[in-house]
Amino acid sequence: MLMGLYNDWVVVVLMMVGFYIVIAHGNLIKKIVGLSIFQTSVFIFYISMAKVEGGTAPILAEGISQYSNPLPHVLILTAIVVGIATTALALALAVRIKEAYGSIEEEEIQKQDNLDC
Amino acid sequence: MGVAIAIVRMKDLFAVIMLSGIYGLLSASFFVAMDAVDVAFTEASVGAGISTLLMLVAISMTGRSEHPVRHKPVLALVVVIVTGGLLIYGTLDMPYFGSAQAPVHQHVAPRYINDSMQEVGVPNIVTSVLASYRAFDTFGEVIVIFTAGMGILALLSVLRRPRKTAGDIARDTAEIDSLNDSMHEQHLILRIVSKMLLPFIMLFALYVQFHGDFGPGGGFQAGVIFAAAIILYTMLFGMSTARRVINQSFIQFLAATGVLLYGSVGLVSLLNGKNFLDYSALSADPIAGQHLGILLIELGVGITVASVMIIIFFNFAGRRENSQGNNKT
Numbered sequence: 001m002l003m004g005l006y007n008d009w010v011v012v013v014l015m016m017v018g019f020y021i022v023i024a025h026g027n028l029i030k031k032i033v034g035l036s037i038f039q040t041s042v043f044i045f046y047i048s049m050a051k052v053e054g055g056t057a058p059i060l061a062e063g064i065s066q067y068s069n070p071l072p073h074v075l076i077l078t079a080i081v082v083g084i085a086t087t088a089l090a091l092a093l094a095v096r097i098k099e100a101y102g103s104i105e106e107e108e109i110q111k112q113d114n115l116d117c
Numbered sequence: 118m119g120v121a122i123a124i125v126r127m128k129d130l131f132a133v134i135m136l137s138g139i140y141g142l143l144s145a146s147f148f149v150a151m152d153a154v155d156v157a158f159t160e161a162s163v164g165a166g167i168s169t170l171l172m173l174v175a176i177s178m179t180g181r182s183e184h185p186v187r188h189k190p191v192l193a194l195v196v197v198i199v200t201g202g203l204l205i206y207g208t209l210d211m212p213y214f215g216s217a218q219a220p221v222h223q224h225v226a227p228r229y230i231n232d233s234m235q236e237v238g239v240p241n242i243v244t245s246v247l248a249s250y251r252a253f254d255t256f257g258e259v260i261v262i263f264t265a266g267m268g269i270l271a272l273l274s275v276l277r278r279p280r281k282t283a284g285d286i287a288r289d290t291a292e293i294d295s296l297n298d299s300m301h302e303q304h305l306i307l308r309i310v311s312k313m314l315l316p317f318i319m320l321f322a323l324y325v326q327f328h329g330d331f332g333p334g335g336g337f338q339a340g341v342i343f344a345a346a347i348i349l350y351t352m353l354f355g356m357s358t359a360r361r362v363i364n365q366s367f368i369q370f371l372a373a374t375g376v377l378l379y380g381s382v383g384l385v386s387l388l389n390g391k392n393f394l395d396y397s398a399l400s401a402d403p404i405a406g407q408h409l410g411i412l413l414i415e416l417g418v419g420i421t422v423a424s425v426m427i428i429i430f431f432n433f434a435g436r437r438e439n440s441q442g443n444n445k446t
Binding site (some may be wrong): 005006007008009012013015016019020021023024025028029030036037040043045047048050051052053055056057058059060061067068069070071072073074076077079080081083084085086087088089091092093094095096097098103110 | 133134137140141144148150152153154155156159160163164167168172175176178179180190192194196197198200201204205207208211213214216219221222225226228229230234240241242243246247251254255258261262265266268269272273293331332335337340341402425426429432433434438442
């Protein structure tokens with residue numbers, strides 16, 4: 001009976017994998033990859049919500065009465081492109097941090113900051 | 118899912134990024150299976166294409182290996198497991214997968230599905246929701262993309278370069294030519310094949326742009342594909358050649374033009390006494406107005422997305438070239 005929820009569980013596992021990478025790893029690039037996994041899990045959550053049993057892609061055509069919900073598709077479509085733009089911004093910050101500190105490891109950056117004080 | 122777990126274990130960032138590309142492609146095919154063709158289109162070009170590429174450029178500047186974690190990640194693991202457990206508990210109240218009675222399908226979605234043909238006249242419901250019903254949202258998204266592009270420009274652009282003299286430019290040109298000659302022998306097959314493919318990629322991008330009303334596609338996807346064509350060219354022929362083909366300030370100008378085009382469509386309808394982005398102001402026949410409005414707006418979106426992606430890539434690559442140049446001297 002609970003098999004109807006397996007898609008949500010996949011989303012939760014993916015989200016937690018991303019979350020784990022973000023909090024447990026010190027490397028900034030790795031953190032960004034983790035964030036994008038987290039982000040994709042949200043995309044999958046929305047898209048799997050939009051699915052209707054027996055429905056088809058939301059493009060109107062003759063002889064089809066059941067469509068998937070188009071609204072989540074719109075939201076996620078734009079979210080993906082916005083996501084890449086913000087990811088690129090994060091990568092740009094990482095590059096600048098590397099230039100300023102010579103490292104993108106969280107611990108080493110912290111150490112250098114402590115020395116400065 | 119297996120791929121995601123492998124990403125956690127890997128220390129070599131190059132492998133991590135390759136895996137995340139595979140992950141993007143897999144989620145794109147998942148979206149196709151879920152009938153979200155427009156989304157799959159975007160995810161395939163963004164998740165598997167451009168984001169992988171940008172991350173590769175970034176690690177080429179920041180170094181490729183990750184330091185081993187020194188402290189034990191037990192605390193992090195506990196936090197993750199507790200949060201995950203709570204979320205799973207929360208899903209028990211969720212509607213079952215594929216159920217047509219789920220609350221998401223009850224409110225505005227039936228109107229979009231049943232009435233959009235009469236109200237907007239575009240077969241692809243995703244496009245009509247994106248560009249007509251929720252055009253104001255999409256305007257916001259485009260502005261976010263534009264702002265991110267500007268942010269990257271501010272962070273990475275190399276403006277404080279000493280002004281070039283005529284002698285410098287001549288030397289640069291000679292350098293480019295000699296570089297080109299040596300590269301020609303290295304990547305001959307790649308270059309010729311990609312040269313043959315480039316017009317088709319661009320043509321496909323335009324098709325996706327203007328066919329978005331009827332099939333999957335639209336400004337967002339087309340912009341990304343078009344940018345991918347330019348980026349492919351840049352990767353194979355080098356930054357300096359690409360700079361001679363595409364003027365950077367022109368691209369920056371285009372990014373702003375796209376946003377302005379979108380906004381001015383809204384202003385035209387305001388000036389005609391309708392609501393912001395109400396396309397019935399554009400033409401006497403509401404359906405024709407909708408078509409015109411959607412076309413213009415998608416064009417604005419496409420121009421902005423393509424040029425912001427190109428700006429992002431050029432700035433990353435230009436930064437990299439600069440830092441290498443400094444290392445040499």
